[in-house]
Amino acid sequence: MTPAEAQKIIWTSSLYDHPMLVEKALEFALFKTYGIESISKLLLKTGQLSKDTNASRRYVDTAVLIQTWVHIPITGPGSGIDDLPIGADPRGAIAVARTNWLHSKYAISNDDYLYTLSLFILEPPKWIEKYEWRGLTPLERQAYFVFWSEIGRRMGINNIPETIEDLVEWCEEYERVNMVPSQTSKVVAELTTALLLYHVPPFARSFGKQVVATLCPERLNKAIMVPEPPAWIAKSVSAVLNLRKLFIRHLCLPRYSPQCYVPFDTTGLGTPGVCPAGVSVCPISGKQGPNGGPVYRLHPFYANNDPWYMSSPSALGQITTRVLVALGVCNPKAALGSQFKPEGYRTEELGPAFFEKSGREEVLANAEAIYGGKITGPWAF
Known part of the structure; x- marks a missing residue:
């Protein structure tokens, strides 16, 4: 199985059968890394979690990068595709390269890289098996391993185990040694939990924290110094997820179009930085691409927390948001606009604002x- 073949196989679960749960599994995979003191200490040192706008932007940028790796067709050496297809989308390669550049600014051990990679491989199948209307087939599990292993190689991660079984064994031993109670892990987990509960009304946040703890393994809760939630909450969460599983299995039709956080097919979706006055590129806010044309930008399909890169809402949308904010069921920051870059994002600009x-x-x-190959077209830079 080549990485390109593996990617197409995992699309069935990540885009059609289990898109929401795969996304949440990857979010909690990252959350699980905060139980490792060396990782949480580095995150605190960067300062990207201590300020609300920095933390929310990092959260969204990370989601965009990961979703772009997974859902834009993989090409190039090691992909299993001999010749670069004409018009192949380069955004996946740009996302990996941008991540490599950002990571190069910090001292990160190979073991910390490998542990994070192992969770991207192991957590989605684990969550799907536990909470979804169908589990993955052995072929699909192997596809997750093959695809993500290639992503790891493109990031320069060494000593990736050659089988899933060896990876599980390595991951378990790494956690046993390194996932221990830590004050820095506790602080990072608290800051990130606030992002996970962004859409939860203030009056329900305390209960939401208990739900998050229920979804975390016992070893992680000990590492981030969170007490085990009451049994009734754990049973309630399990009951709700089991009801969801039955509802989808027996009452929902198959999804007929892919559900993806980032634009899967960008035909006609790019937004150029053109001037509404009619000139080709606005002399004030527009910028030219490498070939003299406009710079195209993209928007996520929905807001994960703060509305980073979301298009400015219509008049009706603004009114609706303000009403929801007034009723206390919508975060007040959802009504803000320009500070969250409504013009959209470019993959090569993702990351902290000072690195943009x-x-x-x-x-x-x-x-x-x-x-x-050479990157041309609207995503060249």
């Missing part, structure tokens, strides 16, 4: 090596 325009040459060189 940095590293372009290095990212492009790495992206073209990963992509397997």
